[in-house]
Amino acid sequence: xxxxxxxxxxxxxxxxxxxLELAHKHDSTVLLSAIMVPESQLQVKTDSSTRARVVKEDQxxxxxxxxxxxxxxxxxxxxxSSVIAQEGSVERIQQLASAAHCDLIVLAAGNLTxxxxxxxxxxxxxxxxPLIITNVG
Amino acid sequence: MIRLANFVDPHLAxxxxxxxxxxxxxxxxxxxxxxxxxxxxxxxxxxxxxRESQGSTGVGHGIALPHAIVGxxxxxxxxxxxxxxxxxxxxVDDKPIRTAVVIIAPAREHKLYLQVLAEIAxxxxxxxxxxxxxxxxxxxxxxxIIAAPxxxxxxxxxxxxxxxxxxxxxxxxxxxxTLPSIKLPDTGIFAELDYVRFNFAPWLFRQELTVTxxxxxILGTLLFWRFRVAxxxxxxxxxLVAGVMDLDTTVKFMSIPTxxxxxxxxxxxxxxxxxxxxxxxxxKAVERVRGIPWLLLLILMGxxxxxxxxxxxxxxxxxxxxxxxxxxxxxxxxxxPFLLSLVFATNVGSALTLxxxxxxxxxAFAGKLNFEHxxxxxxxxxxxxxxxxxxxxxxxxxxxxxxxxxxxxxSELRQSTESIDPTRLRTGIIVFSTTVALIALxxxxxxxxxxTEGTALVAVALIATGFIVFYEQERGRQLIERGIDWWTLLxxxxxxxxxxxxxxxxxxxxxxxxxxxxxxxxxxxxxxxAGVTSTLAVLILWFSGLTSGFVDNLPIVxxxxxxxxxxxxxxxxxxxxxxxxxxxxxxxxGNLTVIGSTANLVAIxxxxxxxxxxxxxAEWIRVGIVVTVVSLxxxxxxxxIQVPLAP
Numbered sequence: 001x002x003x004x005x006x007x008x009x010x011x012x013x014x015x016x017x018x019x020l021e022l023a024h025k026h027d028s029t030v031l032l033s034a035i036m037v038p039e040s041q042l043q044v045k046t047d048s049s050t051r052a053r054v055v056k057e058d059q060x061x062x063x064x065x066x067x068x069x070x071x072x073x074x075x076x077x078x079x080x081s082s083v084i085a086q087e088g089s090v091e092r093i094q095q096l097a098s099a100a101h102c103d104l105i106v107l108a109a110g111n112l113t114x115x116x117x118x119x120x121x122x123x124x125x126x127x128x129x130p131l132i133i134t135n136v137g
Numbered sequence: 138m139i140r141l142a143n144f145v146d147p148h149l150a151x152x153x154x155x156x157x158x159x160x161x162x163x164x165x166x167x168x169x170x171x172x173x174x175x176x177x178x179x180x181x182x183x184x185x186x187x188r189e190s191q192g193s194t195g196v197g198h199g200i201a202l203p204h205a206i207v208g209x210x211x212x213x214x215x216x217x218x219x220x221x222x223x224x225x226x227x228x229v230d231d232k233p234i235r236t237a238v239v240i241i242a243p244a245r246e247h248k249l250y251l252q253v254l255a256e257i258a259x260x261x262x263x264x265x266x267x268x269x270x271x272x273x274x275x276x277x278x279x280x281x282i283i284a285a286p287x288x289x290x291x292x293x294x295x296x297x298x299x300x301x302x303x304x305x306x307x308x309x310x311x312x313x314x315t316l317p318s319i320k321l322p323d324t325g326i327f328a329e330l331d332y333v334r335f336n337f338a339p340w341l342f343r344q345e346l347t348v349t350x351x352x353x354x355i356l357g358t359l360l361f362w363r364f365r366v367a368x369x370x371x372x373x374x375x376x377l378v379a380g381v382m383d384l385d386t387t388v389k390f391m392s393i394p395t396x397x398x399x400x401x402x403x404x405x406x407x408x409x410x411x412x413x414x415x416x417x418x419x420x421k422a423v424e425r426v427r428g429i430p431w432l433l434l435l436i437l438m439g440x441x442x443x444x445x446x447x448x449x450x451x452x453x454x455x456x457x458x459x460x461x462x463x464x465x466x467x468x469x470x471x472x473x474p475f476l477l478s479l480v481f482a483t484n485v486g487s488a489l490t491l492x493x494x495x496x497x498x499x500x501a502f503a504g505k506l507n508f509e510h511x512x513x514x515x516x517x518x519x520x521x522x523x524x525x526x527x528x529x530x531x532x533x534x535x536x537x538x539x540x541x542x543x544x545x546x547x548s549e550l551r552q553s554t555e556s557i558d559p560t561r562l563r564t565g566i567i568v569f570s571t572t573v574a575l576i577a578l579x580x581x582x583x584x585x586x587x588x589t590e591g592t593a594l595v596a597v598a599l600i601a602t603g604f605i606v607f608y609e610q611e612r613g614r615q616l617i618e619r620g621i622d623w624w625t626l627l628x629x630x631x632x633x634x635x636x637x638x639x640x641x642x643x644x645x646x647x648x649x650x651x652x653x654x655x656x657x658x659x660x661x662x663x664x665x666x667a668g669v670t671s672t673l674a675v676l677i678l679w680f681s682g683l684t685s686g687f688v689d690n691l692p693i694v695x696x697x698x699x700x701x702x703x704x705x706x707x708x709x710x711x712x713x714x715x716x717x718x719x720x721x722x723x724x725x726x727g728n729l730t731v732i733g734s735t736a737n738l739v740a741i742x743x744x745x746x747x748x749x750x751x752x753x754x755a756e757w758i759r760v761g762i763v764v765t766v767v768s769l770x771x772x773x774x775x776x777x778i779q780v781p782l783a784p
Contacts, residue, residue, distance in 0.1 A: 068251050069251055084229040
């Protein structure tokens with residue numbers, strides 16, 4: 001049913017077991033991605049381009065390591081998985097999901113904490129496939 | 138942090154003419170076998186092929202990172218390859234591959250393998266790195282681009298901290314030599330108020346410490362914005378430890394009534410936003426513009442001004458710019474003119490009433506001013522400035538707003554308000570209008586009930602908050618926890634206490650006295666005392682206006698408030714006009730740069746999140762400077778005309 005699942009990896013990865021089970025059940029390929037805040041947006045928050053660049057580099061480094069570690073874990077569990085690069089915020093998952101022809105998006109509620117609370121409502125009608133927002137305690 | 142230069146060997150960088158994935162893997166295996174880095178080329182080819190079957194290693198943007206942990210290599214090996222013709226890779230974005238970096242490592246290097254893989258992925262995710270690699274003269278040059286050391290974040294961070302510490306030391310030295318040289322007169326009102334003590338120890342040391350810590354706090358928030366609460370808290374702690382203030386005085390200086398009022402307003406506004414009250418009215422108005430761009434802009438700007446004045450600037454910009462985003466998404470209307478115009482209108486509108494901006498609330502409590510004072514002194518000037526700003530925006534963006542028409546489907550816009558619950562909407566409208574009406578009458582209520590200034594103002598906001606939390610039942614808790622920006626409130630409390638300490642130690646008395654002397658020097662003798670007040674009003678307006686563009690406006694206003702208080706205390710005629718100079722400077726100056734006010738940052742964030750595009754500093758300031766100068770000129774004229782009327 002879900003050939004391609006786009007999994008937006010959160011920092012805590014609290015929902016990875018859910019995605020693993022789902023992928024097993026549907027024999028899906030999991031596309032792993034993360035939301036990386038653009039430098040200019042960080043610049044707004046940090047007031048300086050140098051500081052924004054440093055923060056962004058640290059964030060990217062962590063993101064990529066987490067994603068590749070997770071990819072190894074998925075493969076060890078026999079799940080087909082790929083990594084996909086993306087920069088931006090939650091709204092950009094629409095473009096990502098369309099470009100990657102995904103059938104399902106899994107997004108941790110933790111990813112939405114930085115966004116305006118209305119975003120998911122506005123986002124959902126424009127998505128090319130269903131979205132599951134996980135809130136694993 | 139690892140250095141890629143230690144792992145990317147320029148001798149393992151190649152240009153490859155492979156036409157498919159298998160040919161590519163064979164090419165890489167052959168190169169490694171030639172250099173005796175692997176013993177079995179076929180094993181590597183099958184390992185990489187097998188790895189690829191478990192999921193494509195194409196990460197998008199024409200990049201592939203084939204990687205594997207293999208048992209038969211001795212050390213981590215990185216091979217950089219440019220493909221002379223794009224190769225199909227089944228990448229997630231369907232784009233063929235132009236650059237591939239192969240990473241293989243033994244199992245014992247698993248952690249390092251992940252670090253190198255992540256660092257290479259991070260490096261290749263940058264468009265300029267990809268472009269430079271493809272354009273590099275030879276493969277070694279391409280490898281060098283990947284291996285180039287990343288920005289040394291640690292050093293840069295340290296450099297900033299060193300600059301901060303040196304600047305703080307320099308500020309202390311400057312304060313040490315400057316403050317003792319400012320002598321307050323030991324006659325007249327200064328003697329009566331016992332201000333002469335500020336000329337001697339121990340007040341001099343206290344002044345030096347207080348002024349250094351306050352300026353360090355402003356500099357610190359500029360350099361380390363994310364840590365502004367930590368900086369303000371540390372500054373306050375140092376003042377306590379140094380014995381400059383005691384705990385009771387510190388708590389008194391935190392201006393708890395101001396904090397309570399801002400907190401309650403945050404709950405009220407967030408609740409109205411959740412219900413969709415603001416959105417409902419804005420959508421109703423936009424439906425009626427019939428796709429006329431300039432009319433749409435004017436209506437949205439009008440709402441920005443009113444919401445900025447009666448709710449708060451952040452809600453105003455979220456609602457109006459949110460709608461502009463939707464319109465732009467459907468009509469392809471240019472977004473930047475909307476963004477800038479709406480932000481300008483919000484900032485100018487936030488001076489409309491007492492509740493629009495924390496600056497206004499702080500000034501109201503400090504100056505014992507009520508809502509009616511604001512209606513008399515601030516609303517007309519803010520309204521005129523808003524009209525002028527709208528005119529400037531229409532003039533500057535005339536090409537985008539005249540001679541075109543947008544196809545706006547009213548039913549689509551209406552859809553976004555269909556989820557609004559009519560009962561809650563009605564309750565929201567009633568609560569909001571009652572609250573605003575009672576806030577507007579708080580001065581009279583206090584007079585009737587014999588309460589001290591500001592009591593009814595805080596009480597009305599608290600009662601409204603209580604009602605809302607009760608009405609929302611379970612959601613009420615969420616509203617308190619998430620609707621209130623606790624971080625900002627804490628910063629305000631620490632900031633207010635730090636700023637009040639300037640007054641307590643006599644720093645602002647000395648600065649006020651120096652400012653008074655400067656104003657007397659600049660004023661023609663025939664203009665008299667009222668002329669000095671006029672000069673002071675202009676100085677305060679433009680100083681706060683221009684600095685608010687570059688530094689958070691609240692610290693500037695918080696530092697100037699005690700000066701104005703002192704100037705009023707020493708009996709300067711018509712000195713209450715200075716409160717309005719401060720208000721207009723703080724609010725209008727926020728339009729100057731992208732970091733001038735919270736509304737600017739919120740709007741920019743929303744713009745970048747939804748479009749992925751950025752606004753350059755210069756792009757903003759080009760328009761911002763015109764709008765700021767026009768609104769400050771209007772405020773200057775209004776203040777100068779009204780000086781004789783001010784109490």
